[in-house]
Amino acid sequence: MGQAASVTAALLVIGDEILSGRTPDQNIIYMADYLTKIGIDLREARVVPDVPAEIVAAVNALRCRYDYLFTTGGIGPTHDDITADAVAAALGVEISEDPRAIKLLLERIKPEDLNAARRRMARIPHGAALVGNKISAAPGFWIDNVIVLAGVPAIMQAMLDDVAPKLATGLPMIVETVAAGSLPEGAYAAALGEIANASPELTIGSYPAFWEGGFHNEIVVRGKDKTKVAAAAAAIRAMLSRLTKASA
Amino acid sequence: MGQAASVTAALLVIGDEILSGRTPDQNIIYMADYLTKIGIDLREARVVPDVPAEIVAAVNALRCRYDYLFTTGGIGPTHDDITADAVAAALGVEISEDPRAIKLLLERIKPEDLNAARRRMARIPHGAALVGNKISAAPGFWIDNVIVLAGVPAIMQAMLDDVAPKLATGLPMIVETVAAGSLPEGAYAAALGEIANASPELTIGSYPAFWEGGFHNEIVVRGKDKTKVAAAAAAIRAMLSRLTKASA
Numbered sequence: 001m002g003q004a005a006s007v008t009a010a011l012l013v014i015g016d017e018i019l020s021g022r023t024p025d026q027n028i029i030y031m032a033d034y035l036t037k038i039g040i041d042l043r044e045a046r047v048v049p050d051v052p053a054e055i056v057a058a059v060n061a062l063r064c065r066y067d068y069l070f071t072t073g074g075i076g077p078t079h080d081d082i083t084a085d086a087v088a089a090a091l092g093v094e095i096s097e098d099p100r101a102i103k104l105l106l107e108r109i110k111p112e113d114l115n116a117a118r119r120r121m122a123r124i125p126h127g128a129a130l131v132g133n134k135i136s137a138a139p140g141f142w143i144d145n146v147i148v149l150a151g152v153p154a155i156m157q158a159m160l161d162d163v164a165p166k167l168a169t170g171l172p173m174i175v176e177t178v179a180a181g182s183l184p185e186g187a188y189a190a191a192l193g194e195i196a197n198a199s200p201e202l203t204i205g206s207y208p209a210f211w212e213g214g215f216h217n218e219i220v221v222r223g224k225d226k227t228k229v230a231a232a233a234a235a236i237r238a239m240l241s242r243l244t245k246a247s248a
Numbered sequence: 249m250g251q252a253a254s255v256t257a258a259l260l261v262i263g264d265e266i267l268s269g270r271t272p273d274q275n276i277i278y279m280a281d282y283l284t285k286i287g288i289d290l291r292e293a294r295v296v297p298d299v300p301a302e303i304v305a306a307v308n309a310l311r312c313r314y315d316y317l318f319t320t321g322g323i324g325p326t327h328d329d330i331t332a333d334a335v336a337a338a339l340g341v342e343i344s345e346d347p348r349a350i351k352l353l354l355e356r357i358k359p360e361d362l363n364a365a366r367r368r369m370a371r372i373p374h375g376a377a378l379v380g381n382k383i384s385a386a387p388g389f390w391i392d393n394v395i396v397l398a399g400v401p402a403i404m405q406a407m408l409d410d411v412a413p414k415l416a417t418g419l420p421m422i423v424e425t426v427a428a429g430s431l432p433e434g435a436y437a438a439a440l441g442e443i444a445n446a447s448p449e450l451t452i453g454s455y456p457a458f459w460e461g462g463f464h465n466e467i468v469v470r471g472k473d474k475t476k477v478a479a480a481a482a483a484i485r486a487m488l489s490r491l492t493k494a495s496a
Contacts, residue, residue, distance in 0.1 A: 109434070205326075207265055207270070
């Protein structure tokens with residue numbers, strides 16, 4: 001709940017279906033946008049297959065580097081849902097059926113339908129808090145700085161809403177976008193580089209987009225200090241205006 | 249050009265704009281689908297920001313583990329385009345302006361417009377082959393097993409078409425999808441797990457999708473042996489049919 005200058009996160013997307021091209025990932029962009037808006041900087045994302053050793057290695061690499069690690073995918077009832085066991089292995093903790101999770105499942109599943117496969121969704125690493133959601137019965141969980149969410153976008157989003165109020169957040173990122181119109185990147189790159197060099201505490205990016213028969217570039221200024229972001233954006237607008245007149 | 253049983257690849261997506269939520273990545277799904285279809289298994293994807301040390305670390309981690317490493321993003325003319333220098337640093341090779349790349353640029357850019365910023369797009373690590381494309385002047389490049397492509401999806405796709413005929417490929421992945429209809433995952437998970445256990449050389453995944461007011465699951469069988477994939481898919485169809493009758 002603190003307000004550090006910067007709170008960082010990584011996202012680990014778990015699932016063969018993303019790497020095989022079957023399913024377009026929707027969680028990276030959603031998480032990136034959501035975390036940015038609440039003041040958490042997403043610094044890295046990875047996609048790994050449903051292979052225990054790959055998940056364990058990625059969880060350990062990422063949880064040690066960032067304030068939070070979010071995972072999506074692999075917490076359903078089928079044999080390919082191995083995220084909870086992999087996270088427990090990565091953290092070196094036991095895992096077993098959690099009575100709190102069984103209770104949540106029973107709110108939506110009849111006792112006679114709570115078979116062995118569905119009970120697997122109640123396997124939770126010891127010491128974890130549960131993460132609920134309004135859409136499905138099975139919970140995610142939160143242990144240390146690792147937050148394990150569903151892969152189905154609507155359920156992942158509901159779980160993120162559940163944990164968001166409990167996350168520590170940093171200063172929000174201030175973003176200003178300057179339209180560069182049809183001025184090509186190569187025409188303003190040198191002048192933009194000078195502005196970027198003069199403000200190392202800001203992140204300034206130039207993003208080309210191509211339409212049929214033309215392009216339309218945008219320059220994005222990002223930083224935590226509103227005054228500095230505004231000053232850099234103003235400098236960029238003045239620079240673009242000067243170059244546009246010069247090329248007219 | 250060989251036909252190994254398995255040729256593997258990783259994808260490194262480079263760009264602040266993906267992690268900040270500004271730009272939805274379109275390259276992971278495109279690359280995943282494309283590589284799968286030509287017989288290359290995409291085993292991992294990562295997204296890193298425009299930070300030299302992050303790019304260098306990811307390039308070295310991934311190029312050593314997989315047959316190919318593709319990168320997208322960061323090869324334009326602006327100050328935030330640092331991929332070529334980072335790849336050269338990762339591989340420990342020199343980088344300088346490449347006369348072949350200058351020639352390509354001059355096919356689209358007038359000599360008087362070839363300023364210092366645009367010349368940066370001709371900086372190519374020593375020993376690399378160029379990767380052309382039909383859309384823009386600036387080339388990607390291929391050095392060792394690292395293939396550096398543009399981030400703009402249309403240009404990345406054109407570059408991928410350029411390199412694809414030169415890639416070694418493995419046996420193509422055979423994929424069969426079985427619709428499980430509205431039978432819930434928890435009802436078939438145990439039986440599906442038995443089928444998966446009996447065919448460890450196959451990858452069998454169960455993917456729930458939620459519609460308004462219901463769900464529709466799919467089971468996907470993937471493997472390199474057509475007969476085994478077909479046999480597992482048939483076993484799954486028989487299992488689903490048995491369970492559907494039992495629950496009717």
